[in-house]
Amino acid sequence: MDHFPQAWGRPRDDIYGSYNPSYLPHNKGGYQAHPNGQPNTHTQSPIVTGTSVIAIKFKSGVVIAADNLASYGSLARFTDVKRLKPFNKKAVVGFGGDVSDMQYLDRLLSSLDVQENYRSGSSGHGDEEAENRAMMSAKNLHTYLSKVMYKRRTDFNPLWNALLVAGLDEKSTPFLAFADLLGTTYSSPTLATGFGAHLAQPIMRRAVPDEEASQNLEREKAVEVVKQCMKVLFYRDARSMNVYSMAVIDENGVDLKEDIKLEAESWAFAEGIKGYGTQTV
Numbered sequence: 001m002d003h004f005p006q007a008w009g010r011p012r013d014d015i016y017g018s019y020n021p022s023y024l025p026h027n028k029g030g031y032q033a034h035p036n037g038q039p040n041t042h043t044q045s046p047i048v049t050g051t052s053v054i055a056i057k058f059k060s061g062v063v064i065a066a067d068n069l070a071s072y073g074s075l076a077r078f079t080d081v082k083r084l085k086p087f088n089k090k091a092v093v094g095f096g097g098d099v100s101d102m103q104y105l106d107r108l109l110s111s112l113d114v115q116e117n118y119r120s121g122s123s124g125h126g127d128e129e130a131e132n133r134a135m136m137s138a139k140n141l142h143t144y145l146s147k148v149m150y151k152r153r154t155d156f157n158p159l160w161n162a163l164l165v166a167g168l169d170e171k172s173t174p175f176l177a178f179a180d181l182l183g184t185t186y187s188s189p190t191l192a193t194g195f196g197a198h199l200a201q202p203i204m205r206r207a208v209p210d211e212e213a214s215q216n217l218e219r220e221k222a223v224e225v226v227k228q229c230m231k232v233l234f235y236r237d238a239r240s241m242n243v244y245s246m247a248v249i250d251e252n253g254v255d256l257k258e259d260i261k262l263e264a265e266s267w268a269f270a271e272g273i274k275g276y277g278t279q280t281v
Contacts, residue, residue: 042157046098048072050083051239052196053094054229055166056204057174057189057214058222061250062166064092064176065226067233068259069241070099076241082258084245087113089253091138091167093145096193097181098160105159108148112136138167138175138249142185150183158182162193167249174214174250189214192229195237200229219248231262 048070055064070078083095085106093109095102116136136144142165152159158181169175177187189211190204207225208214226246233240242262248255 043098043101043160046101046160048077048099049160049239050081050096050099050102051237052192052194052200052233053083053096053162053164054192054196054200054204054226054233055094055164055176055190056208056217056222056225057176058217058219059215060174060219061168061248062092062174062176063219063222063226063246063248064094064164064166065230065244065246066094066096067230067240067242067244069239069243071239074238076239079241079243082245084247084256084258085109086247086254086256087138087141087167088116088135090135090249091141091165092247092249092254092256093141094164094166094193096162096164101159101161105145105148105161105163109141112144137169138165139169139177141165141167142175142177142179146179146183146185149179149181153182164191164193166247167254168251172251195239196229196233199232199236203229203232219250223248234262 050070051067053064053066055062064084066083068079068081068083069076070081072078078099081099083102085093085095087093087109093105095105145163145165149159149161149163160181162181163179164176165179166176167174175187176189176191177185178191178193179185189208190201192200192204204225207221208217223246230244230246234242244260245256245258246260247257
């Protein structure tokens with residue numbers, strides 16, 4: 001029996017002659033890209049992934065953070081993967097999910113940034129105020145990314161990511177919104193992807209229960225809340241680590257700090273917990 005599906009239901013070679021394989025995909029060298037004639041396939045489940053991204057709005061901007069770990073399944077494989085990508089002085093994108101798709105989107109955004117700079121005529125030596133007006137806002141960037149995600153989903157080849165876009169809109173108002181592999185979008189004063197939606201959101205919502213509360217929140221308090229959330233995620237999320245990146249976006253631009261470490265003796269308290277390690281009675 002011929003076990004290759006492309007051979008099923010067509011005439012036998014020994015009776016009707018060899019079959020013309022010209023319909024099969026070829027590469028530039030003229031060789032078949034798929035020797036068995038199998039169709040192109042797309043990612044069905046991501047392999048190397050990043051975990052939570054969290055963000056909170058304050059009265060003049062947004063704080064966003066993500067740890068630097070990329071897990072190979074359950075293995076903490078890559079420990080220096082930066083998942084916060086500044087787009088310009090007004091926007092930062094935080095990536096959760098598949099790392100290879102994150103790298104594709106990063107290249108896409110770099111190309112978009114070049115196009116935007118050429119279109120606006122920005123040379124880095126002109127009127128700074130005019131250049132800031134010409135920059136793509138975080139709101140416009142989120143709209144663009146949501147269309148990219150929805151288009152790929154419609155092609156049955158989704159980008160396996162959950163994105164947070166943080167920054168300022170056209171009126172320099174704090175902006176924070178979400179987009180995922182289905183093209184689903186929404187906005188909120190506090191957002192989180194992955195386990196952060198379960199573990200970090202309750203902490204952030206205590207500080208910022210609604211949009212009005214975010215307008216009264218100071219920058220220092222927002223940074224403190226995000227640091228507390230990153231500590232909880234390190235304790236409770238098995239796919240996280242104690243090194244993370246954090247960015248603050250406000251009217252002064254993007255303040256990105258990478259390789260922030262939690263305190264060294266993070267698990268020292270566990271020795272006092274009954275049931276942890278060797279017990280003496």
